[in-house]
Structures are given as structure tokens and as C-alpha cells.
Amino acid sequence: MTKPATQRLSPIVWVACVAALVVTAILCVAVGSVAIPITDVIDVIASHLPWAHAIPDSPNATIIWELRLPRVLLALLAGSMLATAGCAYQGTFRNPLADPYLLGVSAGAGLGATIAIVSRHGHTSFFVPLFSFTFALGAVAVTYALGHSTHEGRSSATLLLSGVAVASLLTSIQTLIQQRNADKIREVYSWVLGRLGGASWDDLKMTSPYIIGCLIVLYQFRRVLDVFSIGDDEAATLGLPVAKTRAIIIVAASLGTAAAVSVTGLIGFVGIVVPHMIRLRAGSSYRRLVPLSILLGGIFLMLADLTSRTVLAPQEIPIGVVTALIGAPFFLYILGTAKNRDAS
């Protein structure tokens, strides 16, 4: 009996993508205002492994370990998370254009972060992620409720429109708060445009448990995301508890997104660009999309960050600007091709 191509990712692709991820990470650490030999990068990283003894006496050690590596790792994690969250939203909402940015999650996170920054109860580093998470989840809940309260509640256009409305409302409230707290405007503004620049090991310690946890959860749901693709009614008759499962996936995607943007600021379009680039090559099964988004999302954002700090060096282009410059035209392209395939 012939065995048709199954949905799983082949081991060769797995290995190739992991290797590409590691190579990209090392390259991104090496390239910058001070060019560092790759051997130095590997030496310094190796010296921090638990079983290593010698700390190399390289003058670049501090640049590598304290500046570049945390930044590259944060870009990796945030890129993985945003791409995978985009995947998860597209799957559960059955909407090829769903993205954490478009559904108001990021705007919610932005408002939450702004409130935390201006009210400053001392522990900004604790309250900013907490507030951005809470508001992000609130925003997607409101978007979802609005999108389904109308008669054509199941159409993808209604959902996107309500996401746009919620995002605009939250952004305008955020702007209002920002204007009334002019002394904090610089801090808020740099957060909004994305700030991988100041990334530290503390940022990583704070967000990585959430991001890695959420990535593991979403990876576990990759088969279920395929079941969603036949619509709520048919999925329910196949035995999928639709509402409960969707809620779990959205909570995981929103929690991870909020954790990522709470330290990186708003970075848009990663959740659309990466999964769709993968779809062009690897088909639409989420069993391939989710693992590939985790790996290639990380690579994408590391390279976007590299672009942001090298193109106009010594000046930096905000990372959110770079991803939007790549993402917006790509989004229009997807909009054009999605028309005839999302018939519902």
C-alpha cells in the first residue's frame, strides 16, 4: 500500500533548520559596529558552558557576552514566539491574515506597558510585562467578542475589522496617556518602536520561561490546528471540543506574545510574513507550519535585527520599522492571494 506524504516534518529539514538557526545566531553575534572573529564568538560562548574552566582573555568577551548575545537570543525567542503565535491565530480563527498585531493583542500590550511605565510603582521590570500581558489578553477577548456578536460573526473580515477597531481604540487611549505624561514620553516611545538594543540577561530570564512554555504548548497543539481548518461545526462533529481548545490556544499565543513584546516593544508582521513564507514552500499543514515557524521565526527576527543595526550604522533603525518595511508589502501580496481561497 502506498503511503502518501504525511504531514510530519522530515528529520533532514529539522536538522537543516536547527543548523541554520545556530549559524545565524553566531553570525549575528559576530557582525556589528565592532567586527568580531567567529572563533572568538565560539570561544566565549563555550567558556560559559557549565563544564568549561578557562575564561578567554579576549577584549571582545564583554561585547559578546553582555551586549550581543542577549540581544541575539532575545530576537530569536521573540521571533519564534511572534511567528508561532501568528500561526496559532491563523489556525484557530481560520483566517490567513490573523496576526497578533492585527487582532489588537499588541496594541493591548502597548497600552498595558504604557500604563505600567507612567504609573511606575517601583518595579517597572515586573509591572510592564504583567500589565502588557493582562491588556493583551483583554484586547483579544474584546476583538473576538465583537467579531462574533454580529450576524456575519463567522466571516474573517468581521474579525479583522473588529481587531482594527479595538487596536485603534487602545492605541488612542495609549496616546492620550502618553501625552498627559510628557516626562515619560521618551521611555514609552522607545518601547513602542521596539527595543532589542538594551536587551540584557535579565530580560531573557524574565521572558524566556513564558515564551518557551507557550512555544511548547503551541507545538503540542499542531495536529489540533489542522482539525480547526474544516470549521467549527465539522471540527465539533469530529470530536474536538472547539471552544475550550480555541481558548487554550489563544491564551498560550497571547501570553507568549505579551511576554515577548513586553521586553521587545511592538514588532509587527512577523506573525504573517514567516508562516506565509513557509506555506509557499511547505504547504498548509500546521504540523509543519508550527515547528518551522518556531525555527524560521527566530532566524527572521535575528536577521531583521542585524539589518536594523547595520544598514544605517552607527544609527539604528527601530526593529519594528524594519519588520513593517518587509511585512507590509508581503501582507498585501497575501491579501491578494487569500481572496479566492477563504470562501467562508
Place this chain on the structure above:
Amino acid sequence: MTSLTANNITVTIDGKTIVKDVSLNVSTGEWLCIVGPNGAGKSTLLRALAGLAEPSGTLEIDEHDVRTFSVRDRACWIAYVAQDPVAPSGMSVFEYVLLGRTAHLSLLANETQLDHDMANFVLAELDLTQFATRSVNTLSGGERQRVAIARALVQASPIILLDEPTSALDIGYSQEVLDLLDKLRREQKIAVISTMHDLTIAGQYPDRILMLANGSTVIHGTAHEVLTEEHISKTYGAAVRVINDEHGPIVVPRRHP
């Protein structure tokens, strides 16, 4: 033998009663057909049986209350084929048919070789093996309907509900799908409940017919009892001639006298 028994099923959606006090019963190997004019509540009744609409009344499988079943348990007993099944773009026929195993897998589990073998077996049975790697959204209406039936068979539920399985098909494809259903219910002892637009088809294939009008039962019985010129004229306001054929009555529309 398994049987599905529904008593006094009433479905109210947004304050409007769509189905009123309908009772029915179907056992494995049997085919029950629900007919009625547009808006009579056929699809809603079927959706209520599938768990997609919340009915009042009782719904039992072998004296177990279906409404206490979990979504997953219910799917192990009842499969449902929608009138216009969603065909996700880029999903292969094999992947699509494999979705039928959802109820037999825990939420985060992956399919085993057994699930793959079942999907391959059903594809071969239904003569669909050559489509296995094709994308479902590129199939014709008849192929798509057969693939949706294959998915329901892979689900391995003793009861299959089909909403207008032939509505999108021409006469040749219709007969192909109907012959397939007839063979399957006899050979694999499946209980089939379908809604049907075409009264001649309803007369030729199923064992029993339930005729609905405005959500209520007009008559429930064999094709010869239900498909009479009198019932059809009263329920549909249509002038027809009923011709008796060896497989059942043939209903032909004719001009109002």
C-alpha cells in the same frame, strides 16, 4: 445492533421554533430519509442530532442519553457530513480523511500507524487512492462528497448523518454517492440518516421517510406510505404524479391542472 432514538425533539433558535416535537428511530443497517419543503427544519433537525444545535426532548443511543456524552464520545457514535463540507486549501485528501480519527485520539496525541492504515483502507475501498495526494480544494463536487464520506467512515461511528449529500451533484454523481451509501450501510451495518431534496431519490434508496412541514412531522413511514400525491400536494403545494417502480415510488412534477 445500535439504535438512535429521538423523542419529542424541539429546537428553538433565537426564540423561533424551527423543529417541533419530532420523534424518530434508526438502527444500524437502516436508512432514514428526512424530506420536506425549503425551511421545513430538515437541516436543523439533523444538526440537533449531530450535537450542533441544542434540542429539548430526549436523544438516546441504546438507552444512553447522548447529551451527557462528551464531544469526543459523541463523535465516536455519530459522524456528520455537512451539506457543503469545508475543503481547506493545500490539505491533501489523505490528510483530510485522517481528520476522521480525531475522536479516537487524545487531544495532544498524534495518529499511529493504525490510523494511517485505516485511512488508506477506506480510500482504497472508496476507490479514492489515486486522489490521496491531491489537494481537497481541487476536487470536483462528486469527488469532494465521496472524500467527505470517506472521512466519516474513518471516524468508524455506527451512525452517519448526511445533510443533502447529493445537492451539489449531477444525476450521475448522485447515483454514485447514493449507491455507495446503500452498499456501506448494508455491508458495514451503519445507520444512515440523511436529508434529501429529491423525492424520487428519497423513494428509491432509504427504508423509511420522515416528512416535515414547518418543523413538525407530517408523516413517518415507508416510501409508499409517505410519497403519495396527496401528501406531496398538501406539504409542498406541488402537483406531481407518483409512479410505482420496483425500487420505490418515482415522483414526477407536472403542471398544475
